[in-house]
Amino acid sequence: MDKNILGIDWGTSNRRAYLIDQHGACLAEHEDDQGMLAVGGRERFGDSLAGLLDAMGIGADVPVIMSGMVGSASGWQEVAYLDSAVPLQRLPQHLAPVSDAAWAGRCRIVPGYCYRNGAAVDVMRGEETQLLGAVALGHRDGWLVLPGTHSKWVLLRDGVIQSLSTYMTGELFAMLSARGTLSSMMGGDASDAEGYAIGLRQAALNEPLSNTLFRVRAGVVSRSAPQAQAPAVVSGLLIGAEFAAATRALAAGGGATGITVIGSTALAARYAVAAEHFGLQCDVLDPHRVYCAAISQFHHQAST
Amino acid sequence: MDKNILGIDWGTSNRRAYLIDQHGACLAEHEDDQGMLAVGGRERFGDSLAGLLDAMGIGADVPVIMSGMVGSASGWQEVAYLDSAVPLQRLPQHLAPVSDAAWAGRCRIVPGYCYRNGAAVDVMRGEETQLLGAVALGHRDGWLVLPGTHSKWVLLRDGVIQSLSTYMTGELFAMLSARGTLSSMMGGDASDAEGYAIGLRQAALNEPLSNTLFRVRAGVVSRSAPQAQAPAVVSGLLIGAEFAAATRALAAGGGATGITVIGSTALAARYAVAAEHFGLQCDVLDPHRVYCAAISQFHHQAST
Incomplete structure (x- = not known):
């Protein structure tokens, strides 16, 4: 053989x-x-x-x-x-x-x-x-996060899956960018740090995405927020929703304080920023x- | 004149x-x-x-x-x-x-x-x-709800807007039906009562829509839930997200117990079901x- x-x-x-x-x-x-x-x-x-x-x-x-x-x-x-x-x-x-x-x-x-x-x-x-x-x-224990089209949050204990939550983060971002109410404002830089932080902060309030996403548009059409930041705010809302939900689970589950992200350098960096925002340590593993x-x-x- | x-x-x-x-x-x-x-x-x-x-x-x-x-x-x-x-x-x-x-x-x-x-x-x-x-x-006081592509929840006091929240309920439903992960299972009857109630119940848990929407797919592909109910579950998740957020606001705002829906007969009926599920009275006004x-x-x- x-x-x-x-x-x-x-x-x-x-x-x-x-x-x-x-x-x-x-x-x-x-x-x-x-x-x-x-x-x-x-x-x-x-x-x-x-x-x-x-x-x-x-x-x-x-x-x-x-x-x-x-x-x-x-x-x-x-x-x-x-x-x-x-x-x-x-x-x-x-x-x-x-x-x-x-x-x-x-x-x-x-x-x-x-x-x-x-x-x-x-x-x-x-x-x-x-x-x-x-x-x-x-990495047999703790939270592993696999970001992407469908982001996965997995809690392991001795290599056994204790919980699994999938978020349609990448798919929703692509959908909202391609058509509909928000699409005309989604041409900018999704990695804008200020816009991303705004989205993360709003995500922490746990309002429904169907509302907070609309408010990105409302901010732009009422000239309260710069249109160029909209994609980064949307990214912050979607990724922030993962962290907001996980933070509640972490608090309920005895207080793990960190996550391990398995993802490309660029995506892992964005998750590391969110982790810091939510007070979590973040390790990164290369997916290959x-x-x-x-x-x-x-x-x-x-x-x- | x-x-x-x-x-x-x-x-x-x-x-x-x-x-x-x-x-x-x-x-x-x-x-x-x-x-x-x-x-x-x-x-x-x-x-x-x-x-x-x-x-x-x-x-x-x-x-x-x-x-x-x-x-x-x-x-x-x-x-x-x-x-x-x-x-x-x-x-x-x-x-x-x-x-x-x-x-x-x-x-x-x-x-x-x-x-x-x-x-x-x-x-x-x-x-x-x-x-x-x-x-x-x-109707100078209380919650007025205008369902649709962009559902509006408005709290009035003596004819003055105290709060306004817009939810992209109809737009997201249409987007998810047209393409993407859920679209292949969105052909059924969105008004199926059992599926709608399942969606409303899950919405009350306040998990992010990016997660609960994916779980509709997970239920079908794992053969845990009938595909024919998927559109009604999605409808329940999206409309339920409005009620879940409003219920928190109602509790915080001194406990109004009802809403007035301005909407077509079919849409108002669906909101009336959700209102009952969330323990709210529901009046309906004809939009014309x-x-x-x-x-x-x-x-x-x-x-x-």
Whole structure:
């Protein structure tokens, strides 16, 4: 058996592949726009994967682990969510073999997680792999935050998910920018520090986003606020809503004082500013590093 | 001088005109899709109005009062917002004559209101006319709610605006239905009673909409909730967010126990259900009736 393994973070719009050796070192990376939507149907995932392996020059004996939307109902093969009671460390024992005969035995899909708390249900698919990597790197406890289109806040205790909340932060920002009442004022710099701080402050008051977002427009049309700051205020309102909710949960949950953000440098920096605003410490983990750490865990499992 | 007066509720997408006699009776109504966006530019409002008068067979001596987006920066002529300290009863004294020479002296525009509370700013343009009508019909005190694309919650005391909060309820519902993560599950019946009640219950918990909206999707993809209910749950979350915020304000503001909704039968019925859920009494006023009552107030002013 080859000592290398290929991990693919196969999302909705993009995919990213990492070739990992037996020591967990990343030998090669490849990113392209062949996400689930671009593949164009369940029966075409095999060809799409073949193209990726070809592009990376990877032989037929390298096992493949895939995470993300590839395992959703619209992906290659739907893989049932794990219950959040299953520790992340056990994830390698729950991989689902691809049933497609041409790939069976070689390719496996990482299941997502489903979290239930009374009537509230939340899910992840893809982030569990990042989380396993974080656990492997020693982050077994506390709040892990994965910002993005759908920001995830996850509370871990000894590698077990205690709570999961997803916020449509990036998606709502994109929607509001593209059309509707706010769109005409969303052309400016979303990272403007003053506007961002204004949004964070307002978010801390816990008023509904449907109200506070409108008030960004009201401030501009009444000439009470500069239009150029509007995108940063909106960003502050949306990211601030995550922190405001988490701060209540943190206070209720015995007072953790910090978060660990798994995100790109730019996004992590914005979350670090918000964390400071809300009085939280903030560590940052590189998402590629945690992904490789996770694949390395699967590697050990695959080799046994 | 003619004893009749024409009131036009000239909004973003539509306009509705009411011919009112000296006793406040509505002699004729006309609605069309020639809202601000359809008119196509400031210099074309005069022709658009001429076409409306022609269609209604209204003579050159009938004064015209216009409210709504016609007075915005993208309308016929921008009219500055009134400060919320100005009582609604004084609105007839603050009408802005149209400066267009062909229409000056005959046509006036109702100003909107701007409300400020610390850093929070909110505005209305059009709803002030409905509110004046409500005041004329005896509703000088308490909470008035004007549901719609942008739902307005207004607290009045002796006809003076004490607070104003706008919620992008209808706009967000339309956005989420048209595209994005939730759109594929938004085809069902938004008035499903059970789904609506689920949304209202979750809204009462005051979690951010960016989270609770995602959880509608999470419930469906994890097969914990029927997809057919999703639109009603979303409706309940958005309308419930208004009530949850208002309930906090009501509790803080000395405990009013009811609201008066100015809205169409269908929308008012949905708000009445939410009001009952949140333990509030709910009266309903017909929006056409209050508009005519407002125009009648302008009539008296115009005749003196």
